[in-house]
Structure formats: structure tokens, C-alpha cells
Amino acid sequence: MAREDKLYKIWVYLQAEPLFWITLTLGAYLVGDYLYKKSKLNPLVNPVAISILIVSSVLLFLDVSYDRYFEGAKFIHFMLGPATVALAIPIYEKRNLITKEVKPIIFSICLGIPFAILITFYLGKFFGLSNEMILTMIPRNVTAPIAMGISELIGGIPSLTAIITIITGIIGASLGTFLLNVFKIKDMSARGFAFGLASHGIGTARAMSKNKTAGVFAALAMGLSGIATSLFVLIIIKLLI
């Protein structure tokens, strides 16, 4: 009894410390990464999705709130900003590749973004979603802070948009490689660009881990689609609703 008491006290102490949740997140990611490598880099075994599932299961099992978890995880989350700035370096190193493909880049943005908006709109209509819910879903392919801003602007629910945006990123990152292989897309810049446009930062992270050229084009697409979506969405919505 006394020993259990002590263990319980240690647990109460540890779970209140950021260190515990940072360690759990890193550990879960290592497991995800290990399984990914073990599966011979099967694109369907996505390290991010696996680690999210592991951490969520632990939280649910131990009945720990997300706020408590985030007290520790925020230190990992914090690095997202600097990591985004750091993307400037691979882009700079591959700048000659980018300037070579200016026309395809502009063309793909001008077709890809309206496609993304329209397909969400018509799928929403097809599944009978309310207009408010459709507007909430429309900006989901751009990076979360921009998506929330657009959602507010067009009359969606920004907090839901954030959730939907993250799911979009994870779906694109975990199923994208598989699908692009099915359609036999070989060009690394085209593959990367599609990842960045359709599933923002999470897609970019995915592309970056596979191939630096793909990663650079993904980062570029992520930035451009944020701007392009803000512009296109207002015009398209005026025409549709």
C-alpha cells in the first residue's frame, strides 16, 4: 500500500511537469518513425499519424486533459515557427530550379486553388452540408493561421476550420504518396508542389522528408496557395452563393 502510494505521488508530480509530455511526444514519434522504416517506407505507415494516435491513446487512457498535455507539448509546438523560417534555406539553395519553372508554378496555382475550392464546395453540397459548414471547410488546404483568417472573413467557424485544416494535412501527407504513385507522377517538383498546395505544412514536412526538391516546391506551394486562396475564395464565393 505504502509503495503504491509513493508511485502515485511520483505520477502526480511527473504528469504536472512539461518534461513528461515532451518525452512522451518524442518517444511516440520515434516509435512511428521506427514502424515507418520497418515497413520499408510504406507511405501508408505515416509517422505523424502513428505518433498522434499513440499520444492521444495515452491521454485518453490516463484521463489527462489536452491542456495539461500541451503544457509540455507547447515546447515542441513552439519550434514550428523557427522551422518555417528555416525553410528559406532549402528554397534559397534550390532557387535555380524554381526560377526555371516559373510558368508551371503560376499555371498550377491558378488552376489548383480554384479546383480545391470548387471541389470542397460541390462535395459539401452533394453531402447536404449547411452553407456555414461549407464555408468553414473551404479554406482547409492552406496553412492553419491563414485558413482561420479566411474562414472568419467568409462567414465560417474559424476554430472548426483549424481542426479540419489539420485533418486535411494529415490525410494528404499519409495517403498522398500512395495516390501519386498510382497516377505515375514522377516529376519531384510536381509531386512536392501538389503536397504543399493540397495539404500545407504537414504535406510539406512529408515531401521534405522524402526528397529535398519535392520539399522545396511544397514549401513554395504552401506559401503561394495561402495568398492565392485568400484572393480566389472571395471571387468564387460571390459567384456561387
Place this chain on the structure above:
Amino acid sequence: MLRSLFIIFFYQLLGEAIQKFFEINIPGPVIGLTLLLLTFIFFSKKFTQSKKIIKEISAISHQIINYLSLLFVPIGVGVVMHINYLGDNLFTIFSIIIIGTLATLVFTAIVMEKTINLEKKNGKRR
């Protein structure tokens, strides 16, 4: 290493400040990225000394970027823990996300690959 970290953090800070000041809809880190890129393009031609700094930042940046996926885990967990916010629409929303995202991905990749190949052909003819 300290110098590189300082530069990266400083550019993010600059980006955040600009975003708040002009109230633009682009996230601070993306503005920071753009500014850092412009600095490199502009200054690397002017000073040979800046080449050394770029090399230094390059090493640390590739280290951070290698773990870019890990940095999305905390938000991802947040989504799982708050998934009930989507309510009765959960199944519908997931279907739309899966179909919509994958269709967009394939569409964009095909458009881009086709235009790149077209450019190559035109380039050869010239």
C-alpha cells in the same frame, strides 16, 4: 550555431511584428521566411562573408527541417482530443476531406507535370 539560431528567431520575430503592425492575413513565420530568403538573395552577391553565415544557417536549418513532421504532433493530438466538436457531421466531413484533398493533390500534380513537360518541349524547339 548560436548565431544561426539568433538569425532564425530574429527573422520570425520580425515577421510576427510586421504581421501585427500591418494586420495582414499571412502568418509571421511565413513573412520571416520570405524576408530571410530575400536577404540571402540580395546579400550573398554583395559580401563573401555572408556565404559563411549561410553555410552555418544551412547546417542547422536542415537539422530542424528533418524533424518538421514531429512538430505537428502536438496540434494533431489536439485535433483527436477535440474531434467531437465536428458533431454529427463527422463522417460527412471526413469523406469530403479525403476525396477533396486527394483529388486536389492528383489534379495539381498532373497539371504541374504536364506544364513542365510542355515547357521542356518548347525549350528544345527553340
